[in-house]
Amino acid sequence: MESRPTIMVTNDDGINAPGLRALVKLLVSTNLFHLRVCAPDSEKSAASHCITWRHDLAVKQVEIEGATAYAVSGTPADCCSLGLSDVLFSSTPDLVLSGINIGSNCGYHIVYSGTVAGAREAYFNGVPAISISYDWAKGVSNTEDFSLAADACLPIINAVLAEIKHKNYPQRCFLNVDLPTNIRCHKVCPRKAIAISDIESGYKITTQGKSIFRMRWRQVTSGTRGEMLSTMEMDVNSESLENSESTVSQGELLFRREVVGHKIDDDDIDARAIKEGFISVTPLGGTSPAEPECQAYFNERFLTALERPSAL
DSSP states (O other): OOOOOEEEEEOSSOTTOHHHHHHHHHHHHHTOSEEEEEEESSOOTTOTTOOOOSSOOOEEEEEETTEEEEEESSOHHHHHHHHHSTTTOSSOOSEEEEEEEESOOOTTHHHHOHHHHHHHHHHHTTOOEEEEEEOOOTTTOOTHHHHHHHHHHHHHHHHHHHHHHTTOSOSSOEEEEEEOSOGGGOOOOOGGGOSSTTSOSSEEEOOOOOOEEEEEEEEESEEOTTOOHHHHHSOOOHHHHHHTOEEOOTTOOEEEEEEEEEEOOTTOHHHHHHHTTOEEEEEEOSOOOOOHHHHHHIIIIIHHHHHSOOOO
């Protein structure tokens, strides 16, 4: 009997987050994979690619039906790195999945995302990876949508594993998948737009755009310290928020970050795809090259500017 592929799941919302649990439950139900979970023991949203360096990580095995699972006191990148080492598991997985995140990760938000960092860390270690995010909308979405999102991702997961098996899958990238709010009725995309032949219609291959939430800071007298954006986008119990509020100590100022808008331009293909109801599939790399015109400026003019006497 042919051996089943091994998948490791991580995230940034924490090991008990509904997105991760829905994804693992779906994968277990297929009986097609060996499942591992190595995820933060608490929420680490917007941790980006932060790693723990100056102190040890605490690891605790937890019960998740159908999977071998560990909760880790570190960041998503820590969890992925630890899970890929030989200290917890005896072999390297065939694929790493990071998610399903509460909230989309398109455009510049990819830089902030701990979910994307979990997949990027796998890429750094030579393991194929997919980060997965659902465009949660407060007052519209509910936790059942994560099960629908997981089901919509299964063709992508199967297609990637099939391409890996046949040695067709590229080694110099990883995938970032974003699912639209109305995942139950996501749009159908022309088949010619699909790069991986086994994926069904409804998916659009995109590139990373430059969309970003516009933020401002407001001074407050008390607040919910440490609350992450993804949690704040969900329907949080108001009583628990009230109990977690902290007051300002003497000599201390308290500021709260607020979203004031979301900028999406015409060339923001990934963000536009999910707003139009498609599932966005974006290949990403590990480097951050400058725009071509900026590179050209430094190649052609900046050294000359350095040699000129300062005009200041």
